[in-house]
Amino acid sequence: MVGQSSTNSGRTTAAQWMRVAFHDFITADVKSGTGGIDASIGFETSREENKGSAFNDSFTFWRPFVNEYVPMADLVALGTVMSVGLCGGNHIPYRPGRIDSTHADPTTGVPEPGTDLKETLSQFERAGFDQADSIALTACGHTMGSVHHGGFPEVSPESAVTPNNTNGGVNFDTTxxxxxxxxxxxxxxxxGQMGGPLVTSFNESSRSDLRLFESDGNSTMRDLYERGERFQDVCADVMGRTINTVPAAAKLTTPITPIALKPINFTWDFDSNDRLILSGKIRVLGAIRTIPPPLNIELGGQTIRIMPEREEGTTVYGSTGIRGGRVQGVTRYYAISIPGRDVTNITSFAVSADGFDRHTFPISNGPFIVPSLSTSDGDTVRFSVAVPQGHSQAFPEGLVVSITAPVPQPLTLGPKLVTGTGEWSSETTSQDGFTVYTGTYRVGQRVTGAISLTLLNENQVQDTLLVGAGIAGW
Known part of the structure; x- marks a missing residue:
C-alpha cells in the first residue's frame, strides 16, 4: 500500500489509516465509557494534535462506503485490519457494531513528538493501556510510514525535502x-533508521518514541526483539484492543468470519424484455491459487454448472502457509442469470463446488423491490415494487418502503444518516405476472453513498436493496 503515486511524496496509505484509528482511539476514557473508535476524529482535524492530511484523506476515501449498515467508525477500524493484513501482518479479528459520534470528543490529548513521558503514559492509561502496552502499540504502529517535514518540521528537517521526497518524509524503518x-x-x-525519526530527531525534545521506549529500560522493546515473528501476535493483540475500544453505548458483535461461498447481489429483477429473472454472483473465497472449479447451483429442481469470471481478487482472509506464515486469500466471482419462469416458486437455493462445503440460502418469492427500476439522481429516490398478481393483500395497505440515505454534515467528512418513508404514486404497470407499483422519496440533500431501501410487509422485512452505491456497490 505504498503505490506509484506515493513514490515521490513518501506517503503510505496503510500508515495513514492506522494513524487515523490511533488518534480516534487515544482520547477514550475507558472508566467513564466515552470516546474510542467512534469517528469523532472527523470533527477534530483543526486541533493541533491532529495536524496532517491523513484524517481527511482517509475519510474522503471511506465516505462512499458509509450507509445504513456500515458506519464511518466501523470503516476506521476496518482500515487498520486491512492495512495490517494486506501489508504482511497477522489478521486482526474484525467486530462490527460501532456508532458514529455526532460531535467532537470533548476529551483532548494525543501523544505528540513534544509530549513529555508522564503525560504520554497518562494519555495511554486513560485509554486502557499500561506502560508495556503503550510501548508495544507504538512500535507496532510505527513499523510503517514516515514523519513528514510539512506537518512536523520540528521532527523532519528541511533537508529531507528533495525532488524524490517532496514531502520530506523520514521513514520509521527501512521497509x-x-x-x-x-x-x-x-x-x-x-x-537502518534506528527506530525512526521520533527516536533520532535532530530536535531532542521531539524524540517521543525514544522517551517511551527507554521508560522501562528498553525491557519491552528487547522482549519484542526476542519474539521474532511472534512480534506479529503482539501487534494483532494490541491493535485489536485499540479498534475494539469504543464508547459504552456501542455493542460490538462477534468477529466476522467469511463463508467460502457467498451470494452477492442475488436478486429478482426484470430483463429488457420485461421478463422475470433471478440473477447475481457467487463469491468464492479460497486460501491459495488453484485451478478454479466449476460451481454448482441447485434451485427449482435443476442443477446449473457455471465457471468463474476471468478476473480474480485478493483478501486478508484465507491466509496460510508462506511469507512469514501468511499468504493472501483469493476471491473469484461466478455470475448467473436464470429465467424467472423456471424458478418462480423457490424458497431457497444451494451452492457447492469441489473442495467446498455445500451451503443453502433462503430467498423470498413474494413482493420485491425491482433493482433495474429503482434509481437515485443524487437527492431523490425513485423506486418500483413488484407484487405477484393475485396477491391476497390489498395493495398498498401494509406495504411500506423505508429509506435511509447518507448525507453530508457540517465540520466532518463523515456522513450522517437521514431516514424516511417513500410515497406511492398512482402509476402501475404489468410485467410477467406481477403488478409493478412506483414511488418516490426526496432526500433533500445530495447523498454521499448507497441509499438503502427496505420493503416492509405488515412490518416484516420482505426485501432490501442498495441504490446508487457507485464504487461501493460491487
Whole structure:
C-alpha cells in the first residue's frame, strides 16, 4: 500500500489509516465509557494534535462506503485490519457494531513528538493501556510510514525535502510499506533508521518514541526483539484492543468470519424484455491459487454448472502457509442469470463446488423491490415494487418502503444518516405476472453513498436493496 503515486511524496496509505484509528482511539476514557473508535476524529482535524492530511484523506476515501449498515467508525477500524493484513501482518479479528459520534470528543490529548513521558503514559492509561502496552502499540504502529517535514518540521528537517521526497518524509524503518518487526530490530541493533525519526530527531525534545521506549529500560522493546515473528501476535493483540475500544453505548458483535461461498447481489429483477429473472454472483473465497472449479447451483429442481469470471481478487482472509506464515486469500466471482419462469416458486437455493462445503440460502418469492427500476439522481429516490398478481393483500395497505440515505454534515467528512418513508404514486404497470407499483422519496440533500431501501410487509422485512452505491456497490 505504498503505490506509484506515493513514490515521490513518501506517503503510505496503510500508515495513514492506522494513524487515523490511533488518534480516534487515544482520547477514550475507558472508566467513564466515552470516546474510542467512534469517528469523532472527523470533527477534530483543526486541533493541533491532529495536524496532517491523513484524517481527511482517509475519510474522503471511506465516505462512499458509509450507509445504513456500515458506519464511518466501523470503516476506521476496518482500515487498520486491512492495512495490517494486506501489508504482511497477522489478521486482526474484525467486530462490527460501532456508532458514529455526532460531535467532537470533548476529551483532548494525543501523544505528540513534544509530549513529555508522564503525560504520554497518562494519555495511554486513560485509554486502557499500561506502560508495556503503550510501548508495544507504538512500535507496532510505527513499523510503517514516515514523519513528514510539512506537518512536523520540528521532527523532519528541511533537508529531507528533495525532488524524490517532496514531502520530506523520514521513514520509521527501512521497509515503510511492510508491516514487520524491522522497526524494533533497527532500534535495538542501531541499524537502518534506528527506530525512526521520533527516536533520532535532530530536535531532542521531539524524540517521543525514544522517551517511551527507554521508560522501562528498553525491557519491552528487547522482549519484542526476542519474539521474532511472534512480534506479529503482539501487534494483532494490541491493535485489536485499540479498534475494539469504543464508547459504552456501542455493542460490538462477534468477529466476522467469511463463508467460502457467498451470494452477492442475488436478486429478482426484470430483463429488457420485461421478463422475470433471478440473477447475481457467487463469491468464492479460497486460501491459495488453484485451478478454479466449476460451481454448482441447485434451485427449482435443476442443477446449473457455471465457471468463474476471468478476473480474480485478493483478501486478508484465507491466509496460510508462506511469507512469514501468511499468504493472501483469493476471491473469484461466478455470475448467473436464470429465467424467472423456471424458478418462480423457490424458497431457497444451494451452492457447492469441489473442495467446498455445500451451503443453502433462503430467498423470498413474494413482493420485491425491482433493482433495474429503482434509481437515485443524487437527492431523490425513485423506486418500483413488484407484487405477484393475485396477491391476497390489498395493495398498498401494509406495504411500506423505508429509506435511509447518507448525507453530508457540517465540520466532518463523515456522513450522517437521514431516514424516511417513500410515497406511492398512482402509476402501475404489468410485467410477467406481477403488478409493478412506483414511488418516490426526496432526500433533500445530495447523498454521499448507497441509499438503502427496505420493503416492509405488515412490518416484516420482505426485501432490501442498495441504490446508487457507485464504487461501493460491487
Amino acid at each position: 515503510r510499506g511492510s508491516f514487520d518487526s524491522l522497526v524494533v530490530h533497527e532500534y535495538i541493533d542501531g541499524t
